[in-house]
Amino acid sequence: MPISKMSSNKGHGTREKGRGSLVQLLLAIFAGLVLQQNAHALEPNSPLQIALVSEVKAVQPGKAFYAGLHLKHKEGYHTYWKFPGIVGVPISLDWSLPDGWKAGGLEWPEPEQVHMFQIRAQGYHGDLVIPVRITPPADLKPGTKVTLAGKAAWMCCGRDCNPDFADLTLELPVTETAELDAKWEPAFVKAREAAPQALDEKAWAITATRKDKNLVTLHVTAKSDAAKQQLASVKEVLFFTDDGYIHVDKDQILRRDGDGKLSLELTVSEYYDGKSPPAQLLGLLQTPQGWGKGFTSKTVIIKAPIE
Structure with missing residues (x-):
């Protein structure tokens, strides 16, 4: 027995193709029909606040560190994991890095069950960081600064759905030794501990x-x-x-x-x-x-x- x-009352970039993609497209179109005129995600009243953040305050030449996306969802809203299900669009980040820099993939924390209207999906609520391992070149010069950039895209849903994207940047100084950022280090540690x-x-x-x-x-x-x-x-x-x-x-x-x-x-x-x-x-x-x-x-x- x-x-x-x-069940659906239980709550806790890969996509379906073929017929699955068709369903996602149709539902995305439907979601578009019910979009409200929400602010851009970089504005305070948006259902999703998103930013590019780093675990370190300063970069050491040749020493890998973690940067990533900080997501802060408005109450009742969610975004989507790397495989959302039959609805939704996964979070993505397309880096534009200086020559010699390397970025790994998104290191997804454990997902949650979320709902687009009455349909169950796989995603995230609340406040979290999705880490990415970044490796700088060894010939960086201490005393200079570097700007990391990337285009993030996502769909944030709750009472309405908000597909969006943003061009994000992060400026960091280069020093002889790396320095952890006390503000963001706990969030990155939490994300790594929550990795499957x-x-x-x-x-x-x-x-x-x-x-x-x-x-x-x-x-x-x-x-x-x-x-x-x-x-x-x-x-x-x-x-x-x-x-x-x-x-x-x-x-x-x-x-x-x-x-x-x-x-x-x-x-x-x-x-x-x-x-x-x-x-x-x-x-x-x-x-x-x-x-x-x-x-x-x-x-x-x-x-x-x-x-």
Whole structure:
């Protein structure tokens, strides 16, 4: 018997293509029809405040550091994770860096379940930083300054939807040694701690079975005593799809299958554009009860072979 149904009332740049993209386009057009005349995101009364920020106050030649996007959502509004679902547009950042500088990808913190009107999606509320690892060239000259620039794009939704973009800049001095910024360092630490983590294969086994063309079941088995104890405390879980194979706006049925075992029944998305079903179930698994000692995030990475 199921012990839980993860429904639409439960709240805690990749996109669908093909039919999924068509749905996103149609919903984006619909959202555009209900847009209100909100201020630009750089203005105080916008539903989203966004800025380019840095963990350091000064850059050291050749030493990597973290910069990134600071997002502050107005109450009741959200933006979208790297894979939103069947609605929404993911946050993106296109850098324009000086010669010799390198930027990694967005290091996404764990997402949340959000709602575009009544449709469940994958995104973010509240106040957060999305970090990016930046590597400056070794031949920078101390005493100079550097300007980092990037174009951010997003869709922020709540009572209305607000697709927008902004050209952002950040100026930093170059010094002999890097200096952390006391204002922003805690936000970057929090973001890194909230990044999804890998489960220890010695303590956990994650597999998946394909029941039919419409359903996949994710199986979580605790192998160590500590993992079994932790799993016994889990009362709710939520799966976030990484490639669109699982439908984001369908209920997820959680079952307890015996001592140290849980399963989660998931609905395959009719908008998945793969030529054939994937060999692995890719995504994240999140529980408010956490995954035990050593985990700073309540979200773990799932790469489960589908049998």
